[in-house]
Amino acid sequence: MSENCALRRANVLANHILQSPPQPWNNSLAREACLQYTPPEVNESYGFQVKEMRKLLDGHNLEDRDWLYGIIIQSNLFNRKERGGGKVFVSPDYNETMEQQREISMKRIMYFLENGVFKGWLTETSPEAELKKFALYEVCGMYDYSLSAKLGVHFLLWGNAIKFFGTKRHHEKWLKDTEDYLVKGCFAMTELGHGSNVKGIETVTSYDPRTEEFVINTPCESAQKYWIGEAAIHANHAIVISQLEINETNQGIHVFIAQIRDQDGNICPNIHIADCGHKIGLNGVDTGRIWFDNLRIPRENLLNSVADVSPDGEYVSAIKNPDQRFGAFLAPLTSGRVTIASCAIYSAKVGLAVAIRYSLSRRAFSIVANGPEVLLLDYPSHQRRLLPLLAKTYAMSFAANDIKMMYVKRTPETNKEIHVVSMGLKALLTWHNMRTLQECREACGGQGLKTENRVGHLKGDYDVQTTFEGDNNVLMQQVSKALFAEYASCKKRNKPFKGLGLEHMNSPRPVLPTQLTSSTLRCSHFQSHQLSEDLSKAFAEKAILQAVLDAEAKLPAGSIKVNKVTVSHGQFLAQS
Numbered sequence: 001m002s003e004n005c006a007l008r009r010a011n012v013l014a015n016h017i018l019q020s021p022p023q024p025w026n027n028s029l030a031r032e033a034c035l036q037y038t039p040p041e042v043n044e045s046y047g048f049q050v051k052e053m054r055k056l057l058d059g060h061n062l063e064d065r066d067w068l069y070g071i072i073i074q075s076n077l078f079n080r081k082e083r084g085g086g087k088v089f090v091s092p093d094y095n096e097t098m099e100q101q102r103e104i105s106m107k108r109i110m111y112f113l114e115n116g117v118f119k120g121w122l123t124e125t126s127p128e129a130e131l132k133k134f135a136l137y138e139v140c141g142m143y144d145y146s147l148s149a150k151l152g153v154h155f156l157l158w159g160n161a162i163k164f165f166g167t168k169r170h171h172e173k174w175l176k177d178t179e180d181y182l183v184k185g186c187f188a189m190t191e192l193g194h195g196s197n198v199k200g201i202e203t204v205t206s207y208d209p210r211t212e213e214f215v216i217n218t219p220c221e222s223a224q225k226y227w228i229g230e231a232a233i234h235a236n237h238a239i240v241i242s243q244l245e246i247n248e249t250n251q252g253i254h255v256f257i258a259q260i261r262d263q264d265g266n267i268c269p270n271i272h273i274a275d276c277g278h279k280i281g282l283n284g285v286d287t288g289r290i291w292f293d294n295l296r297i298p299r300e301n302l303l304n305s306v307a308d309v310s311p312d313g314e315y316v317s318a319i320k321n322p323d324q325r326f327g328a329f330l331a332p333l334t335s336g337r338v339t340i341a342s343c344a345i346y347s348a349k350v351g352l353a354v355a356i357r358y359s360l361s362r363r364a365f366s367i368v369a370n371g372p373e374v375l376l377l378d379y380p381s382h383q384r385r386l387l388p389l390l391a392k393t394y395a396m397s398f399a400a401n402d403i404k405m406m407y408v409k410r411t412p413e414t415n416k417e418i419h420v421v422s423m424g425l426k427a428l429l430t431w432h433n434m435r436t437l438q439e440c441r442e443a444c445g446g447q448g449l450k451t452e453n454r455v456g457h458l459k460g461d462y463d464v465q466t467t468f469e470g471d472n473n474v475l476m477q478q479v480s481k482a483l484f485a486e487y488a489s490c491k492k493r494n495k496p497f498k499g500l501g502l503e504h505m506n507s508p509r510p511v512l513p514t515q516l517t518s519s520t521l522r523c524s525h526f527q528s529h530q531l532s533e534d535l536s537k538a539f540a541e542k543a544i545l546q547a548v549l550d551a552e553a554k555l556p557a558g559s560i561k562v563n564k565v566t567v568s569h570g571q572f573l574a575q576s
C-alpha cells in the first residue's frame with residue numbers, strides 16, 4: 001500500500017518536472033493559442049506622438065514628472081518588479097498591515113527628501129515652482145494616494161497654514177525646517193462634534209498676560225480633535241484651529257502652532273493622543289485624535305496675519321467683520337482642493353487604462369458556433385459603459401489643468417473666483433473618479449477584484465476625497481450660494497453678469513429646436529445656455545467645457561478617435 005502511494009507521488013513529481021502538457025479538452029483549447037498571449041506592456045509601441053499627447057494631457061512639467069518617476073523606480077522601497085523587455089513596474093504592496101503601510105510611507109518620504117524632491121516646496125513661490133509641486137503630487141498620487149495625502153497634510157495644510165496665516169517671524173522659523181522635515185506637521189481642525197461646521201468647533205484658547213502664553217483646552221469629549229492626518233504617530237507639531245477667548249469675549253476661530261511630540265517622538269505633557277484606527281483606505285496615513293489639557297504655548301505661536309494679541313492681552317485685527325475673518329482663515333484649503341481635484345482625475349485615468357486594456361484583450365462568447373470569441377470592447381454595451389467615462393475624464397483633465405493655472409496666477413481680484421471654482425471642481429472631479437472606478441471594477445469582472453489590478457484599492461484610497469477638505473455636498477451648496485449671491489447682486493444693481501462663469505446668461509436663452517441634431521448638441525453656444533438649467537452644475541461644467549475647447553484648439557486639424565489607451569511611465573496615454 002505504502003509502496004503504491006510512494007510510486008504515485010513520484011509520478012506526480014516527475015510530471016511536474018517534465019512539464020507534460022495537459023490533455024486539451026477539445027481543439028478550440030489548443031495549448032499554442034494560450035501561449036501566444038503576451039501582456040501588452042511588454043512589447044507595446046505607439047503609432048502616435050506620445051510626447052505630444054502627454055503635453056496635452058499632463059499639460060505641464062513633463063520632465064519633472066519623469067524625473068520623480070525615475071527616482072521611484074530606482075528604489076526597492078517602491079516594490080519594484082522587472083518584467084520582460086527590461087521594463088520596471090512599481091506598485092504598493094497591498095498585503096502590508098496598517099502599521100507597515102504607515103512606516104513605509106514615511107520611509108518613502110525620507111527617501112524623496114534625500115533626493116531633493118521637496119526643494120522649494122514652501123520657500124519658492126513662483127508659478128513655475130507651484131506647478132512643479134502640483135505635478136509631483138500627481139505622480140505620488142498615481143503611485144499610492146497615502147503618499148500624496150501624507151505630503152498634503154505636511155505641506156499643504158501645516159506648511160501653507162504657516163505661510164498664509166503666519167507673518168515673517170513664523171516664515172523664518174518654520175518654513176525651511178518644514179521643507180527639510182526637521183519638523184513634521186499636522187493640521188488639527190476637525191473635531192468629533194464638528195466637521196463641516198468649522199465655526200462650531202469647541203476647542204478653546206485663552207490668553208494669560210502674566211506669562212504671555214496662550215492656554216489651549218478641550219472642554220468636552222465632542223471637542224476632541226478627530227481625523228487628524230499624521231497625528232497618531234509621525235507629527236511632532238500641529239496647527240490647532242480653536243476659538244479664541246480674550247477677556248471672556250469669544251473672537252471666533254484662530255490658528256495656533258502647538259508642539260505635540262518631542263524630538264524622540266514622545267507625546268508632550270498636557271496632551272493626549274489616540275489612533276483613529278484602520279480605515280477603508282489610505283492606511284498609510286496615521287490618522288489620530290488629540291485632546292488638550294491646559295496646554296501652554298508662547299504668545300508668538302498665534303499665526304497673526306489676520307489678527308493678533310498684544311503682550312498685555314489686547315485683541316487687534318484689521319478685519320473687523322468676524323465672518324470675513326473666518327473666510328480668511330480657510331484660505332489655505334484652496335490649494336489642497338486643487339490638488340485633490342487633479343489627483344482624482346489621475347486616479348480615474350489609471351482605472352480606465354486598466355479596464356479598457358482588459359476589454360481589448362478579454363474575449364467572451366462567440367457570435368457563431370465554434371467562431372472566435374468577441375472582444376469585450378466590441379460589445380456596444382461595454383463601449384457605452386467605458387467610453388463616455390473616458391471622454392468625461394479627458395474633459396475633466398483639461399479642467400483640472402485650468403484650475404491649476406488659475407491658482408498659480410492668482411491675484412487678490414481672482415481669489416474669490418478661484419475659491420468657488422476649486423470647490424465646484426473638487427466635488428465634481430472626485431465624484432466622477434468614484435463613479436468611474438466602480439464601473440472600471442465591474443468592467444474587469446472577477447479580475448477587477450484582485451488587488452494587483454489596483455482598481456479596487458483606488459476606490460478605497462480615493463473615497464475619502466469626497467469628504468475631506470470640504471464634504472462634496474456641502475461644497476456644492478456653497479458654490480450655489482456664491483452663484484445666487486452674484487446673480488442677485490447683479491440683478492439688484494441692474495448690471496450684466498461678470499465673473500464666476502455667469503457671463504453666458506447676459507444673452508437671451510436660445511429656443512430649443514424640436515429636432516436635436518448632433519451638430520446642435522455639439523455647438524458651444526447651445527451647450528453653454530443649456531447648462532444654465534442648474535446654476536451650480538452649470539458653473540463647474542462651463543469651466544470644463546471651456547477647458548476642452550481650449551485644448552481642442554491646440555490639437556492638429558481633425559478629430560480625436562481613441563482606439564487604444566495605456567499607462568506608460570506612470571502616465572496615461574491614448575492612441576488617436
Ligand SMILES: Cc1cc2nc3c(=O)[nH]c(=O)nc-3n(C[C@H](O)[C@H](O)[C@H](O)COP(=O)(O)OP(=O)(O)OC[C@H]3O[C@@H](n4cnc5c(N)ncnc54)[C@H](O)[C@@H]3O)c2cc1C
Nearest residue numbers: 187188189190194195196227228229467468469471473474
Ligand atoms: C481619512 C480622513 C482624513 C482627514 N484628515 C483631516 C485632517 O488632517 N485635519 C482635519 O482637520 N480634518 C481631517 N479630516 C476631517 C474631514 O475634513 C471631515 O471629515 C469633513 O470636513 C466632514 O466632516 P464630518 O466628517 O464631521 O461630516 P459631517 O459634517 O458630519 O457631515 C456628514 C454628512 O452630513 C452632510 N451635511 C453636513 N452639513 C450639512 C448641511 N448643512 N446640509 C446638508 N447636508 C449636510 C454632509 O454632506 C455629509 O454627507 C479627515 C477625514 C478623514 C475621513
